[in-house]
Amino acid sequence: MTTNQLMIDTALASWRQAVAQASETFNLLTDDQFQREVAPGKNRVLYLLGHLTAVNDAMLTILGLGDRLHPELDAMFIKNPDKVIKELPTAANLKKYWAEVNQNVLHKMEALSPREWLQRHATMTDEDLAKNPTRNRLNILLSRARHVSYHRGQVAVARN
Amino acid sequence: MTTNQLMIDTALASWRQAVAQASETFNLLTDDQFQREVAPGKNRVLYLLGHLTAVNDAMLTILGLGDRLHPELDAMFIKNPDKVIKELPTAANLKKYWAEVNQNVLHKMEALSPREWLQRHATMTDEDLAKNPTRNRLNILLSRARHVSYHRGQVAVARN
Numbered sequence: 001m002t003t004n005q006l007m008i009d010t011a012l013a014s015w016r017q018a019v020a021q022a023s024e025t026f027n028l029l030t031d032d033q034f035q036r037e038v039a040p041g042k043n044r045v046l047y048l049l050g051h052l053t054a055v056n057d058a059m060l061t062i063l064g065l066g067d068r069l070h071p072e073l074d075a076m077f078i079k080n081p082d083k084v085i086k087e088l089p090t091a092a093n094l095k096k097y098w099a100e101v102n103q104n105v106l107h108k109m110e111a112l113s114p115r116e117w118l119q120r121h122a123t124m125t126d127e128d129l130a131k132n133p134t135r136n137r138l139n140i141l142l143s144r145a146r147h148v149s150y151h152r153g154q155v156a157v158a159r160n
Numbered sequence: 161m162t163t164n165q166l167m168i169d170t171a172l173a174s175w176r177q178a179v180a181q182a183s184e185t186f187n188l189l190t191d192d193q194f195q196r197e198v199a200p201g202k203n204r205v206l207y208l209l210g211h212l213t214a215v216n217d218a219m220l221t222i223l224g225l226g227d228r229l230h231p232e233l234d235a236m237f238i239k240n241p242d243k244v245i246k247e248l249p250t251a252a253n254l255k256k257y258w259a260e261v262n263q264n265v266l267h268k269m270e271a272l273s274p275r276e277w278l279q280r281h282a283t284m285t286d287e288d289l290a291k292n293p294t295r296n297r298l299n300i301l302l303s304r305a306r307h308v309s310y311h312r313g314q315v316a317v318a319r320n
Contacts (some may be wrong), residue, residue: 007167013294014302041319134173142174146309153313157199
């Protein structure tokens, strides 16, 4: 294996771990716990599951990897804060979307070569990348992994 | 710049961002807010600042990069849960340690070559690494970055 490929494999292993840990946290929750706010007046756990699903699904767009599975989640879980949109998918359905989205995103990302990981992502211009070459696809993978962990931390304290 | 070095630079940029975001969150807090629990019966914000400082300082040991600045924090913030050790540093002192520790760790990490990032870390044997070569120093950097973001998420909801 090349050094380049090993670095990408290490980053993908970290991503898999972030997602697996979040899945484990969500799978421990009862339906009642999904309705709880992570702190008074803050997002409900259900909203965070939808939010993470929508953001991970949107990685396909920003990485230029094809069509998303659930673009309809953006209005509910990204464009609007919690409690604005009243009709949301059930926790059971969101858990299904979460699993499907992550499987799909991982599958597409595993097909990228080391060189492709260092190319710019869809929201950057070639000029932007020339100025700061670390703003590449790999940067998106690492920041989205931290985003998963950020919200998992909140869900973890909301359990009891 | 080599492709290898650009990958490492991208990972270090993600680390810097995780630390900078956490610093920003901690710097917004009043002394009173440092005494709050992130959820009823959970860790206080002060404990999380100490915990992140101790864990980041300990990266020097696990990465084999020399002596730590604040090994005395482990008993207070890693080996014991919150509220067991009564005498803790003030928030002002912990914020100072946090800045010093992160500066020191970053400085040491910036000196590692891409090849050195792929070597095993101190808690692994050569045999372990042969079985799973992604369990290298870079893996530690990525998982510690997620660890910072995990607890920052908790501090962020404890503010109001």
